[in-house]
Amino acid sequence: MGTGKQEQQAATPYMSMFEGFRNELDEHHDRRERIIKASRDITAASKKIIFTLQRVRKLGQPVPQFVVKGNAQYWEIIENRYQSISPEVQGLGAYRYERNVTGGNQEFMEALSFQHYLETQTLIPYNDAASRIASMSGEGGAVNLTPEDYILGVFDMVGELMRFSITAMATSGELPAGKAKKAESTKQEAVEDQADDKMDVDEQATSSSHAEKPRNVLDDLRELRLQLEIFETPPGTKFESDVKKKMDVMRECVDKVEKALYGLTVRGSERPKGWVPDLRDERPAEVESY
Amino acid sequence: MAGQTGMVDPAIFQGLQARVDEDTALRDELRDLVQALEKNNRNISFVLSRAHSTPVADLAGVLQSAEEPIQDAVKTVSNLSETASKQSYYKFNNMWSRQMQDVVYGILLWAWLGGKDLDGGEAKCGRLLTIEEVGEVLKVPVNLKDRDAFHLTIEEYLIALTTLCEDLTRLARNAVTLGDYERPLLINQFVKDVHAGFQILNLKNDILRRKSDGLKYRVKDVEDVVYDLSLRNLLPKKEQK
Numbered sequence: 001m002g003t004g005k006q007e008q009q010a011a012t013p014y015m016s017m018f019e020g021f022r023n024e025l026d027e028h029h030d031r032r033e034r035i036i037k038a039s040r041d042i043t044a045a046s047k048k049i050i051f052t053l054q055r056v057r058k059l060g061q062p063v064p065q066f067v068v069k070g071n072a073q074y075w076e077i078i079e080n081r082y083q084s085i086s087p088e089v090q091g092l093g094a095y096r097y098e099r100n101v102t103g104g105n106q107e108f109m110e111a112l113s114f115q116h117y118l119e120t121q122t123l124i125p126y127n128d129a130a131s132r133i134a135s136m137s138g139e140g141g142a143v144n145l146t147p148e149d150y151i152l153g154v155f156d157m158v159g160e161l162m163r164f165s166i167t168a169m170a171t172s173g174e175l176p177a178g179k180a181k182k183a184e185s186t187k188q189e190a191v192e193d194q195a196d197d198k199m200d201v202d203e204q205a206t207s208s209s210h211a212e213k214p215r216n217v218l219d220d221l222r223e224l225r226l227q228l229e230i231f232e233t234p235p236g237t238k239f240e241s242d243v244k245k246k247m248d249v250m251r252e253c254v255d256k257v258e259k260a261l262y263g264l265t266v267r268g269s270e271r272p273k274g275w276v277p278d279l280r281d282e283r284p285a286e287v288e289s290y
Numbered sequence: 291m292a293g294q295t296g297m298v299d300p301a302i303f304q305g306l307q308a309r310v311d312e313d314t315a316l317r318d319e320l321r322d323l324v325q326a327l328e329k330n331n332r333n334i335s336f337v338l339s340r341a342h343s344t345p346v347a348d349l350a351g352v353l354q355s356a357e358e359p360i361q362d363a364v365k366t367v368s369n370l371s372e373t374a375s376k377q378s379y380y381k382f383n384n385m386w387s388r389q390m391q392d393v394v395y396g397i398l399l400w401a402w403l404g405g406k407d408l409d410g411g412e413a414k415c416g417r418l419l420t421i422e423e424v425g426e427v428l429k430v431p432v433n434l435k436d437r438d439a440f441h442l443t444i445e446e447y448l449i450a451l452t453t454l455c456e457d458l459t460r461l462a463r464n465a466v467t468l469g470d471y472e473r474p475l476l477i478n479q480f481v482k483d484v485h486a487g488f489q490i491l492n493l494k495n496d497i498l499r500r501k502s503d504g505l506k507y508r509v510k511d512v513e514d515v516v517y518d519l520s521l522r523n524l525l526p527k528k529e530q531k
Contacts, residue, residue, distance in 0.1 A: 017420060018487035021444050024433065026492055091438045095380035123298045126306055147306045220297035227303045234314040 031088050035100045038081040042104030045074040045081075046111040050160055053114055057168060059217070060121045060178040078108060079136045086140030094144045102149055108133070109145070109153020114160045121178045121215065123224065126150045148239045151231065155246035158224060162253035165217045166260050175261055177216035218261060221254045316376060320385050323370040327389040330363035334396035341403055342464040346473070349413035353405035360400060360427075363393045367428050371440035379438055387446060394442065394450035397427050399457060402480075416476050418484075421447040445498055448488075452501040455481050459508045462515045471524050478512045485509050 052070045056063055081104070089097050109129060116124035129150055134142030168176045228250060233240040337356045344352050370386060397419065400406070404413030406423075425432035425442050434441040458477045465473040485505045493499040519525050 012483055012486050014418065014483050014487040015490070018490055021448065021487075022491050024444055029492070029494055092379055092434065094438075095378040098380070117297075121297060123302065125299060125302045147309050151306065215296055223296050223298050227298050227300070231303060231307060232311070234310060234317065237317075239310075 031093075032097060032100055035085050035088060035097045038085045039101050039104035041081045042078050043107040045077040046104070046107040049074045049111040050114060053111070053118060054160070054163060054167065056118050056164075057172065057176070059118060059176045062119055063115060079138075082133060082136045082143050083138035083140065086137035086143050088140075089143055090141045098144070098146065101143065102146070102152075105133070105143075105145055105149040106153045106156065109150055110156040110160065113154055113157045114164075117157070117161065117220075118164075121220065123154065129153075148242075151228070152239075152242055152246060154224070155228060155243070155250050158221065158228075158250045158253050161217055161221055161224075162257050165221075165257045168217075169260055169264055173264070175216045175218055175257075175264070178214040218254075218257050221257055225250065225254050313377075313381075316373070317382065317385070319373055320370070320382055323366060323373060324386045324389050327363060327366045327370060327386065327393060330359060330366050331389060331392040331396060333359035334363060334393070334400075338396065338399055338403070341399075342461055343468070345468050346415065346470060347412060349403060349415075350408055350411075353400060353403055353408055353413055356396075356400050356405060360397060363396070364428055367393065367430060371430050374440045379434070379440060383443075387443075390442065390446045391449045391453070393428070394424055394447055395453040395457075397424055398450055398454045401427075402454065402458070415473060416480060418451075418480070448491075448498055449501050451484060452488075452505060455484055455505055455508045459511045462512045466515060466519065471519055472526050474512065474515045474519060475525065478516045481505070481509050481512050 049071045052067050053063065056067060085097075085101070089101060112129055112132060113124045116122070116128075126145075126147065130142075130145040133145050137143045165175055168174070228247070231243075233243045334356060337352065337359055340352045341349060367390075374382060374386070401417055401419045401423075402415060404415050404417070406417060406419065406427075407414060419427070421432045421442065421444065424447060428442065431439065431441040432447070433444050458481060462474040462477040465471075465477075485508075488502045488505055491502065493502055516525070
């Protein structure tokens with residue numbers, strides 16, 4: 001018995017090798033944890049930015065001063081966190097920790113694109129969003145915003161546009177729209193109108209005299225929906241399943257605005273002041289309806 | 291679609307679609323290579339599994355015939371490395387990580403059985419290749435940090451090492467069946483040493499952790515074999531020294 005036992009005490013031939021591995025793995029785990037923490041902070045700060053933005057009522061102009069002031073601290077947090085992780089997510093690290101960064105990136109995309117929309121009534125281009133993050137990342141190099149982060153963030157932004165529309169309809173009784181367009185944009189509106197017609201959920205109230213009217217949020221939502229629906233996701237990837245999940249939510253959001261606008265059109269004048277359509281599930285409650 | 295008609299500039303999504311499609315094309319290319327590597331790995335393990343029924347005296351033949359499938363795998367890995375290096379290493383590495391573990395396991399087993407140091411004589415068991423040595427066999431860099439290219443990761447090596455211990459546990463019993471009472475002792479020591487190494491790692495709750503947790507059962511399994519042998523006084527006497 002015990003022949004090997006004494007030898008084991010004396011010789012542990014692989015120890016130094018494993019010590020090397022331990023250092024490498026510890027370093028990696030520490031780095032990952034720092035990145036996860038930063039990403040969570042970015043997510044939380046972005047959510048707060050979005051909350052404030054939801055108090056904006058006007059489209060197509062710089063956000064009011066209370067929003068700028070109120071959100072300054074959150075922008076600062078986000079910039080600070082991006083700076084802190086940027087040296088760690090360069091080169092090899094960019095994709096090694098991609099799944100740890102993506103949460104923060106997506107949420108920040110949501111905030112960034114929402115504010116951009118409120119101010120310009122357009123979707124922020126991918127390159128602009130990526131370079132915005134790059135400029136916030138400081139000297140360590142840009143934190144990478146992947147196309148996937150961007151698209152998933154845009155999906156979430158649809159939910160914010162829904163919330164924004166419903167609140168506006170409830171408080172002011174109309175769907176927010178941009179300012180009247182110049183002459184050149186009239187024919188472009190007509191093209192967009194055709195796109196709308198392809199969808200069976202058409203809005204009688206807006207489509208008849210559409211050409212002269214400025215785009216409203218619902219027009220934009222439908223356009224966005226169209227773009228997101230025709231986007232082809234690579235089969236068998238996590239991105240595909242993420243998009244699938246968000247697609248249903250996104251459609252529901254557009255539906256909600258359409259339903260709310262329908263309600264506004266049909267019963268608009270009867271609607272008591274301050275009445276708020278149900279933001280949650282639109283299915284009728286079985287018991288109460290009897 | 292040309293120019294911005296409304297909220298969305300169509301060029302945004304066209305550009306993104308192009309990028310995503312490019313990734314998909316590369317992913318397809320990689321998938322073929324990974325499948326090829328999987329096939330190579332099956333061939334390696336097909337040959338090496340004969341070690342379980344071959345006495346040490348005849349092991350050299352098995353090890354020699356394993357060299358060809360190993361070289362095939364090395365070729366596939368270098369193709370994979372070339373294609374994969376078109377993109378950041380960690381972007382797609384989960385596609386081939388499993389197959390890399392398997393090929394490393396094959397090489398570790400082959401070397402442990404003595405395949406690396408065959409010089410016409412009898413195979414000498416018990417050698418553990420370091421990650422650097424495995425990298426040399428595979429002709430790929432290991433544990434890269436300063437540049438972004440294809441390489442063998444520490445995690446892949448360590449997981450392969452746990453698989454090696456699992457297979458050696460099986461070999462310990464099969465060696466006894468072949469009348470070889472020496473190798474179980476060697477394996478006992480080896481598995482214990484590896485286990486001791488894993489003990490000092492701070493592992494997160496991931497696959498490596500689970501594989502490493504399983505090692506203690508392998509230690510026990512081999513100890514049981516050694517116990518059975520010592521109880522019956524079958525252990526080789528020279529080990530007493």
